[in-house]
Amino acid sequence: MSGEMARRGRPRLPGSLAAVTTLATSPLDACHRRLGAKMVPFGGWTMPLAYPDGTLAEHRACRSGGVVFDVSHLGTVRVVGPQAEETLQSALANDLRRIAPGRAQYSLLLDPGDASVLDDVIVWWVAPQRFDVMPNASNTARVRAAIGGDDVTGQRAVLAVQGPRARSALARVWPAAATVARFTVAGLAWEGSDAVVAGTGYTGEDGVEIAVPATTAVSLWEALLETGLAPAGLGARDTLRLEAGLALHGHELGPGITPLQAGLGWAVGWDKPDFAGRAPLVAERRAGPKRRLRAVEVDGRRPPRAGHEVRHGGEVVGRVTSGNFSPTLGRGIALAFVPPELAVGDAVEVVLASGPVPGRLVEPPFVARAAA
Amino acid sequence: MNVPDDLRYSPDHEWVRIESNRARVGITEYAQDALGDVVFVQVPSVGAAVTAGSSVGEVESTKSVSEVYAPLTGTVVEVNDELGDAPERLNDDPYGGGWICVIDPADPTELDRLLDADGYRELIGG
Numbered sequence: 001m002s003g004e005m006a007r008r009g010r011p012r013l014p015g016s017l018a019a020v021t022t023l024a025t026s027p028l029d030a031c032h033r034r035l036g037a038k039m040v041p042f043g044g045w046t047m048p049l050a051y052p053d054g055t056l057a058e059h060r061a062c063r064s065g066g067v068v069f070d071v072s073h074l075g076t077v078r079v080v081g082p083q084a085e086e087t088l089q090s091a092l093a094n095d096l097r098r099i100a101p102g103r104a105q106y107s108l109l110l111d112p113g114d115a116s117v118l119d120d121v122i123v124w125w126v127a128p129q130r131f132d133v134m135p136n137a138s139n140t141a142r143v144r145a146a147i148g149g150d151d152v153t154g155q156r157a158v159l160a161v162q163g164p165r166a167r168s169a170l171a172r173v174w175p176a177a178a179t180v181a182r183f184t185v186a187g188l189a190w191e192g193s194d195a196v197v198a199g200t201g202y203t204g205e206d207g208v209e210i211a212v213p214a215t216t217a218v219s220l221w222e223a224l225l226e227t228g229l230a231p232a233g234l235g236a237r238d239t240l241r242l243e244a245g246l247a248l249h250g251h252e253l254g255p256g257i258t259p260l261q262a263g264l265g266w267a268v269g270w271d272k273p274d275f276a277g278r279a280p281l282v283a284e285r286r287a288g289p290k291r292r293l294r295a296v297e298v299d300g301r302r303p304p305r306a307g308h309e310v311r312h313g314g315e316v317v318g319r320v321t322s323g324n325f326s327p328t329l330g331r332g333i334a335l336a337f338v339p340p341e342l343a344v345g346d347a348v349e350v351v352l353a354s355g356p357v358p359g360r361l362v363e364p365p366f367v368a369r370a371a372a
Numbered sequence: 373m374n375v376p377d378d379l380r381y382s383p384d385h386e387w388v389r390i391e392s393n394r395a396r397v398g399i400t401e402y403a404q405d406a407l408g409d410v411v412f413v414q415v416p417s418v419g420a421a422v423t424a425g426s427s428v429g430e431v432e433s434t435k436s437v438s439e440v441y442a443p444l445t446g447t448v449v450e451v452n453d454e455l456g457d458a459p460e461r462l463n464d465d466p467y468g469g470g471w472i473c474v475i476d477p478a479d480p481t482e483l484d485r486l487l488d489a490d491g492y493r494e495l496i497g498g
Contacts, residue, residue: 038408049408054463055434056409235408235434301459302412303432324434325411353430353437354414 026072027157027214028221035231043137045073048233055235059327062203062240063370066163067232068224071202074158075140076211077133079149084131088123091147091276093259095269101128104183104198106267108259109135109146110277115284117253117262119143124185124198132196132211134158136249146276157217161224162207162232162240164370169227170208174220180208191216202237204244204365242333243326245295245364251306251322252293252335260289261337291318291337295366298350298359301325304334309351310359312342320350328367332357373496374401376467380483381492382443387467388486391474395444395483398471399431399462402496407433410462413455416473420448424482429472431462440472444482450474 023046026032032039037048048070050058061067079087089096094107103125109118119139124132132152135143144151161170171178180186182199189195195212212220225231238248247253252262258281259268265285269275298304304323309316323334334350342348344363349356375381380388385403389396404410414430422428422442429440451473455461462470477483487495 049435054409056411056460239434301456302414305437325432327411 024073024154026070027217028070028072031218031221032070032231037231037233040234042234043073045137047073048231050233050235051231053230055233055239056327058230058232058236059239061230062163062205062232062236063328063367064164066161066166066169066207066229067236068221068229069160069162069232069237070157070221071160071209071237072153072157072217073137075133075135075137075143075151075153076156076158077135077140077144077147077149078152079131079133079147081129084129084149087147088131088133089269089272090274092121092123093268093275093277093281094123095272096123096125098269099125099183101125102185104185104200108264108267109139109143110259110275110281111255112276113280114256115258115277115281116255117249117257117259117264118146120247120249120253120264120267122198122200124196124200126185126187126196139249154214156211156213157221158209158211159217159220159224160201160203160207160209161229162201162203162205163229164205166205166207166229169229170224172227173223177208177210182206190220202244202246203240204246204367204369205240206369239324239327242322242324242335243328243365243367245335245366247293247335248322258284258289260284261291262293289340292340292342293321293335294338294342294344294361295364296320296334296336296348296350296359297329297362297366298332298334298352298357300357301331302352302354302357303332304336304350304352304359308334310336310338311349311351311356312338312346317342317348323350326366332359333366334359373405374467375489375493375496377489379467380443380486380488381495382441382486383495384441384443386440386443388443388483389467390483393476393480394449395446395475395477396471397428397440397443397473397475398466399440400492400496401466404463404466404470407431407436407438407462409434410459413459413462413472415451415453415455416448418448418451422446422448422475428475431459442475443486444475444477445479446475446477448473449476
């Protein structure tokens with residue numbers, strides 16, 4: 001065996017740096033270890049990759065029943081006060097006027113120079129003058145630098161309860177939380193401590209995400225597992241988001257990638273007079289983006305992987321940004337940047353390690369939401 | 373971690389079972405556990421000549437791609453075609469239904485260079 005196996009025991013740079021800087025741990029760290037989770041470094045944290053049932057079983061449990069993820073590695077940057085709304089309106093690309101207090105919104109932090117997506121975030125508009133902004137783990141400092149506020153990540157845990165039966169399971173231990181509708185946000189109490197519940201997620205299934213103080217996180221986690229929800233780790237989180245066609249920063253989003261290229265023009269407040277990155281983005285819209293993120297299905301089980309070439313008519317036209325085996329479809333799926341003139345239905349080839357395999361551009365999501 | 377006493381092992385986490393004069397090859401329980409859920413296995417072709425230490429297949433899990441190395445020099449005489457539809461056998465039954473191929477060894481003394489069960493247990497620290 002080689003690949004990851006061969007590198008075991010040999011210090012790798014991120015690993016040795018991590019050993020020096022100490023990885024952050026979730027308030028649920030001991031719970032994961034007790035369950036036998038395989039823990040891995042991720043974005044400066046050590047988090048569960050999978051529990052003993054494995055990624056595929058966790059993935060299927062989320063599509064057919066319900067699971068709970070510990071996503072405490074996501075950041076929480078809290079922006080409060082009379083200027084908070086205006087600050088976010090100018091720093092982030094989406095338009096808060098599309099929503100209202102008590103709602104959640106997907107938004108983007110763009111590079112003012114070239115409109116690259118520096119991070120994608122979920123904004124929880126908790127109260128008229130309070131916003132909880134959730135960046136990707138490794139981008140929390142960058143987002144805080146752009147929007148101000150306080151990094152309160154260490155004070156709370158975040159649990160994502162996802163799947164067609166997530167709400168019915170949650171209702172057995174916390175009925176109020178189970179009624180928080182899609183893209184709404186509610187301040188509730190768990191065991192007397194202030195919690196925020198939002199109808200958001202990253203799996204393509206119905207469900208909620210819950211921020212609770214670190215001190216009551218273990219009791220909520222245990223109550224959720226007692227309802228029969230299965231714990232799920234980062235491995236399943238990645239295969240689920242890929243089937244849902246959702247972008248991941250560092251793969252589909254990052255330096256040189258604009259919202260228009262990534263198909264996220266819907267998350268841009270074009271009518272806002274200004275926001276960071278607006279000018280280069282408007283210029284790109286006028287000229288037309290040079291490439292476009294597309295969903296690709298291939299024949300066979302072998303997973304496309306990031307970096308694999310995509311060919312069309314014999315020419316290399318792009319590269320895979322994320323790829324894996326789709327447990328639901330039983331075949332390889334990928335996201336890839338290709339020229340804008342290629343459309344859904346077009347035939348492509350993806351050049352796997354073993355050679356090219358036939359594929360085609362499809363409309364995301366790869367897998368539709370399950371019925372509750 | 374299960375390390376059967378009657379097998380020989382490569383330091384690259386392959387196992388070898390001698391059946392008459394032939395060598396059945398797979399990956400160890402330790403290897404499958406480290407890989408996570410296997411979703412694709414590329415087996416070699418029957419008739420392929422392989423050299424000890426050269427690639428004889430590839431295993432892809434949900435998180436990574438790993439090469440399988442031939443533990444012995446020889447000719448591939450049988451491959452496990454059932455892995456095409458059921459790669460999860462590498463996880464569920466690594467020393468049984470998860471076998472990858474059978475090699476007809478060119479030099480049976482090569483077997484002596486492989487680890488015995490105790491040696492392999494020491495290698496994986498358990």
